[in-house]
Amino acid sequence: MSNRHFINDPQHLVLTSLQSTTLLNPGVALDAHNKIVYLRPGYGHASSSSNQRQKVSLISGGGSGHEPSFSSMVGRGLLSACVAGTIFASPSAEQVRTAIMGRVENNEPSSSSYSPEHGQQQGGEDAGGxxxxxxxxxGDVLNFGLAVEKAxxxxxxxxxxxxxxDVGVGRTKAGKVGRRGIAGTVLVQKIAGALAAQGRSLKEVTKVANLAAQNIVSVGASLEHVHVPGRRAEAEGAEFKVLKEGEVEIGMGIHNEQGSSREKGIGLPELVGKMLKQLLDRNDEDRAxxxxxxxxxxxxVNNLGGVSPLEMxxxxxxxxxxxxxxxxxxKPVRILSGTYMxxxxxLGFSISLLNVVNTDIGGPGMIDLLDYPSEATGWTAPISKLTWEEQRENKNTRENEVKSEEEVRPCGLTYDPQxxxxxxxxxLKAVIAAEPDVTKYDTMVGDGDCGIGLKRGAEAIxxxxxxxxxxxxxxxxxxKIVTxxxxxxDGTSGALYGIFLNALVASLHTVGGGESDKKAAxxxxxxxALKLSCEALSKYTPARPGDRxxxxxxxxxxxxxxxxxxxxxAAEAAKQxxxxxxxxKAKLGRTVYIGGSGFEQVPDPGAWGLAKFFLGLAGIEKSDDSSAKQAKGSDDGWEEVTREAELP
Known part of the structure; x- marks a missing residue:
């Protein structure tokens, strides 16, 4: 694992890398504050190779460190914008919302009809979006999902x-989380981007993108873990069990995540054979x-960044x-090789296989869409002469087009405000009073910040x-409270509450009759309304009762x-x-990786904090200012479990 870099400041590194995309492709611009690379106005929706105006904008993104994905995949015929986080960390929901609402063509309700009941633009199968x-x-699913719900x-x-x-981690180990996303994602982006460039509807583009995603299998292998610029090498070594000399890890993720096995002393033919078996063996029920x-x-065949072109x-x-x-x-009909993700x-590579299926949309197939011309520097197509010439006169950006969130309409569900x-x-006071207990529980089974996060949110409200x-x-x-x-x-809890509460706002409109038809809440x-919000939340997290x-x-x-x-x-049911x-035993979240026996002695911190809120709301549990300021307590049993949880 090399810990030497030319740029050791990770923030500076990400921003300058994003800036380089505008230097290599004059058709894109950079919103540095939100770390969004996007098509300049008039480029992506007026393709010279199509007489039909593009209706759908395509946005992707995630943590930095996977270049040329996603920033260099922005261009005609591919992505309309990408949203970048810090290295190996998801961008925030607000960054993504800004991209959706102010950095791409989104066909807002001002230009077409709007349905309060469904909370989205209406326009039939030809509607854009x-x-x-x-x-x-x-992190990506929650933060992007929150932004989608807000939009x-x-x-x-x-x-x-x-x-x-990714098939590197099978069904059993992956559980409800499911397969990780790796290099096959760029094939989905390319297919969807080409279809959008041809003027197809959002319904069609979404359908084909899902079809492509459902028919891709990938697996990677690596000789070493990678070092993140700005981190101490010893910290990296403590966090991950670095590979020994002569070892190769099959199924390693793109953030150093553990794979399926470590092999020692095998050559390339045997390694490739094991990888192909994971991709293609129908008898492997865990990975088929x-x-x-x-x-x-x-x-x-994707280069993970450190393999020479000769070796690739x-x-x-x-x-x-x-x-x-x-x-x-x-015998593949198309063979792509290079640095995509x-x-x-x-120091590794991944293999992806796309099983080409019929798109059933009465038009181009998946191969046609992969062959469709694009102008993204991360793909193989070059930037056209026309784009370079247009850049001399077209200096437009969208920097001044950010739109604030729409004013919320009355839902008609009223109550006594006092x-x-x-x-x-x-x-809220019950949540604040419960902070010491929640912090204590989270220190035993998590990273100890749940109580402080809940208290901070309650105090702000x-x-x-x-x-x-x-x-x-x-x-x-x-x-207003959602804002x-x-x-x-912040963190996972913030995203979960954000998605649920935003969905609840929309659900209240569905349940209510609007300002003209007021009724008691x-x-x-x-x-x-809460039931509908639970359904919305379930789209972005696999968490269900019993997952802790x-x-x-x-x-x-x-x-x-x-x-x-x-x-x-209801509050008593929440407490129970x-x-x-x-x-x-936890099935999701950081607790899964902590280990120890703390989970046997304390309830889930997040569930306990929420139950305390409901008990206070129902008037079952009283708390005053003095109780909200109580000091954290500890006992020998807690300290013993805490030490156990810290063991490697």
Whole structure:
């Protein structure tokens, strides 16, 4: 693992790398503040190779360190914009929202009809909009998903496709999280981008993108872990078990994630044979995700960043040779090789196979779409002379076109604002009072920041309510609170609450009749809206009751409220659900990797904090300012478990 770099400041490194895309392709611009690379106005939607105007914009992105994905995939015929995070970290939801709402053509409701019921633009199958393509990593799915929900609430026609093509980790180990996204993602982007460039509808582009994603399998192999610029090498070594001399890891992820096995002393032919078996063996029930049986198969051999072109040539020959032999007998109709998606300077490569299937849209097939011309420097097509000449006169950007979030419309569900604020304040104070316990629990089973995060959010909402008391319309009041939550709560919990609350705003409009048809926001109305929000949240996280997450308190509350119409009974159900997580082994989140026996002694911190909010809201649990300021306690048992959790 080399820890030497020409640029050791990771923030400077990411920004200057993004800036380089504008130097190499005059058709793109950079929003440096939000780390968004996007097509200059008038370029992507006026392709010289098509007489039909492009209706759909394509956005992708993720953590930096995978170049040329995603920034260098922005160009005519491919991505309309990419959103970059820091190295190996997801961009924020606000960055993504800015890209959707202000950096690409999105066909906002001002230019077509808008449906309050569905919260999105209407216009039939020919309606335009935005397709977001994201790899299957928790942070990416949650933050991009939150931005998608916010854009939908603002009336933008937007869909999201999640790509998980890695078979390095099988079904058993991956569990509910599913396959990781790796290099096969660029094939999905290229196919979707070409179809969008030909003027196809959002429905068609989304359908074909999903088809491509469902028919790709990939696996990687690496000789070394990579070192992130700016990190101490000893910290990297402590976090990952670095490969020994002569070892190769099969299935290693693009962020140094553990693969399926480590092999010692094997040559390239044996290594490729093991990788192809993981991709193609139908008898391997743990990894037989795609039956690659099409007459047309596309092969992508991707350089993870540190393999020489000379060696890549030898790898491609070995892969193609073994594919053609029995038992596979596969002769790819297209062979792509190069640096498409890296892991910084990773000394490894990946193999992707696309099983070409019929798109059933009455037009171009997947091969035609892969062959379709593009002007993205990360793809093989060159930048045209026309684009260079246009740049002399066209200096336009979208820097001044950021649009603030749409003013939330009344939903018609009304209540007594003074009484509601009193109940809400009680719930928030209960969360603050519970912070020491939540922090204690999270220190035993997680990274210790859950309690502080919940307290910070609760205090910010209380401060907001002091100067902005509730008005009496459920959607308007909640929308203002959502903004506070998004600004003060970060991490996975912040994204989960952000998605759920944004979906709840939209659900309140669905349940309510609008300003012209006012009705009481009673328990039944809230239960119906909460149920819809749970369904929306389930699209972005696999967490369900029994997985030891905040969902173990949320779902029982919603179910009990729907059945009984009694807030107190619902709050008690949430408490029981949270208490039931004690001894429950986590299936999602950081707790999965922590180890130790802390989970046997304490409930899930997030579920406990949420249950405390519901108990306070229902008036079951009282808390005053003094209790909210209590000091953290500890006991010998807690300290013992904490030490155990820290063992490697």
């Amino acid at each position: 935005v397709l977001v393509v994201v790899m299957n990593y928790t 939908k609430a603002a009336g933008v026609n937007v869909e999201m496709v999640v790509v998980g093509d 995700f795609v039956n690659v049986n099409s007459n047309e198969v596309v092969l992508l 040539g030898g790898i491609v020959t070995e892969v193609v040779t073994q594919l053609a032999e029995q038992p596979y007998g596969i 890296t892991s910084l300077n990773g 009484e509601a604020q009193k109940q809400l304040v009680a719930g 209380l401060s907001h309510l002091d100067s902005n008391p509730l008005t009496g319309d459920a959607a308007i009041d909640l929308a 506070v939550v998004e600004q003060t709560m 009673d328990e039944n109305a809230w239960a119906a 997450t905040l969902v173990d308190a949320l779902y029982p509350f919603v179910d009990a409220l729907e059945k009984t119409g009694d807030v107190k009974k 659900g949270a208490e039931g997580t004690k001894g429950m």
